[in-house]
Amino acid sequence: MEDQLVLESRSVNHWFGPKKVLYDINLKVARGQIVSLVGPSGCGKSTLLRAIVGTHLPRDGEVVIYSGKKGHDGDTVTGPGRDRGIVYQHYSLFPFLTAQQNVAFGLMLDQTSLPFRVFQFPKWRKIRKGHLEEAAAFLEKLGLGESVHKYPHQLSGGMRQRVAIAQALIMKPEITLLDEPFGALDEATREDLQRMLLTLYLENRQAKDRGEQPPYTIFIVTHELNEALYVGDRIIGLSQYWNWRDSNHAEFPGATIVYDKKAPVFEPDEHRNYELLEEQRDEIRRVVFDPEHLQARDEFRKFWQEVKKDGGHGVLK
Numbered sequence: 001m002e003d004q005l006v007l008e009s010r011s012v013n014h015w016f017g018p019k020k021v022l023y024d025i026n027l028k029v030a031r032g033q034i035v036s037l038v039g040p041s042g043c044g045k046s047t048l049l050r051a052i053v054g055t056h057l058p059r060d061g062e063v064v065i066y067s068g069k070k071g072h073d074g075d076t077v078t079g080p081g082r083d084r085g086i087v088y089q090h091y092s093l094f095p096f097l098t099a100q101q102n103v104a105f106g107l108m109l110d111q112t113s114l115p116f117r118v119f120q121f122p123k124w125r126k127i128r129k130g131h132l133e134e135a136a137a138f139l140e141k142l143g144l145g146e147s148v149h150k151y152p153h154q155l156s157g158g159m160r161q162r163v164a165i166a167q168a169l170i171m172k173p174e175i176t177l178l179d180e181p182f183g184a185l186d187e188a189t190r191e192d193l194q195r196m197l198l199t200l201y202l203e204n205r206q207a208k209d210r211g212e213q214p215p216y217t218i219f220i221v222t223h224e225l226n227e228a229l230y231v232g233d234r235i236i237g238l239s240q241y242w243n244w245r246d247s248n249h250a251e252f253p254g255a256t257i258v259y260d261k262k263a264p265v266f267e268p269d270e271h272r273n274y275e276l277l278e279e280q281r282d283e284i285r286r287v288v289f290d291p292e293h294l295q296a297r298d299e300f301r302k303f304w305q306e307v308k309k310d311g312g313h314g315v316l317k
Helices: 045-053 099-111 114-119 121-141 157-169 187-209 225-231 274-289 303-310
Strands: 005-016 019-030 034-038 060-065 084-088 175-179 218-221 234-239 256-262
Touching: 005 045, 019 045, 019 256, 034 045, 034 187, 034 225, 045 084, 045 175, 045 218, 084 157, 099 121, 099 157, 114 121, 121 157, 157 175, 157 187, 187 218, 187 225, 225 274, 234 274, 256 274, 256 303
Parallel strands: 034 218, 034 234, 084 175, 175 218
Antiparallel strands: 005 019, 005 060, 234 256
16 A cells, blocks of 8 residues: 555644644555545644645644655655645635636746746747646536536635635646545535545546546544545544643643544435445544543554555445
8 A cells, every 4th residue: 555655644743832733643645545634623634734834833743745756755845836726615716717727827937937928929839728727627627527617706605615726636637635525515516526626536536447546645633524425435533632641741742643543435416325334423522522422542543454455445445
């Protein structure tokens, strides 16, 4: 499994003055996974996300990104980079650009310079045409084929969020981070976007079956447990509620990962039976969210043992 890694967090600790936020975060994410991160308010989910993005580096430890190239040992995150994409709950689209132009904007900045666009306009026009075609194809993939020429104010909230996700994915990052991406949307729109993520995961599994690298690795932060279990093939619980006193600490060292297990793998059009998730959902509520339940932090961190025991899981088969 080691050669499939995209992201690795190595003994990450973070604090703000005397306030301890994250403690000993060790995490490995494989290419093609959709990993759901949940946890109580104030447990440091956003701090961990910013450490991965590179805007707020950890005080101790490191985050490593792997490119997938054979023999590549990984690069330590020292700041933001195009190998990581991020989509926030409040999407930021340019209001004066169409959906297609918004999605193509990152390609323009990445592949051309302002002097090139000004002084070599014929060449730029040809490249621009390719960018717009690629953006249109990506919007079609995400169900926005009829909206490529619409401006953000002409799109619903769910459609704007799809455009924001397309902006990130079209850059082909090694991993895409989604920070509560559907939190401001109504239930029906949320379900549509959840199915969209499952469609991307199905593409990952199909690519793996063909012997190719899965194109999309997604790390999603959500407060909704049904969503976390439905869209992810793995669910991680970050929590301040763990038995740190029995771990030779004189004071609270920070929130840590207390839960890491497989989540069911669903097909995009499969009937969602949340009753099947009830047992694991209750376990997560107790282990991750209940301040009265303080367990040893390793007790429910079983993902890689489960994968090894069962011979694989989802894209890891």
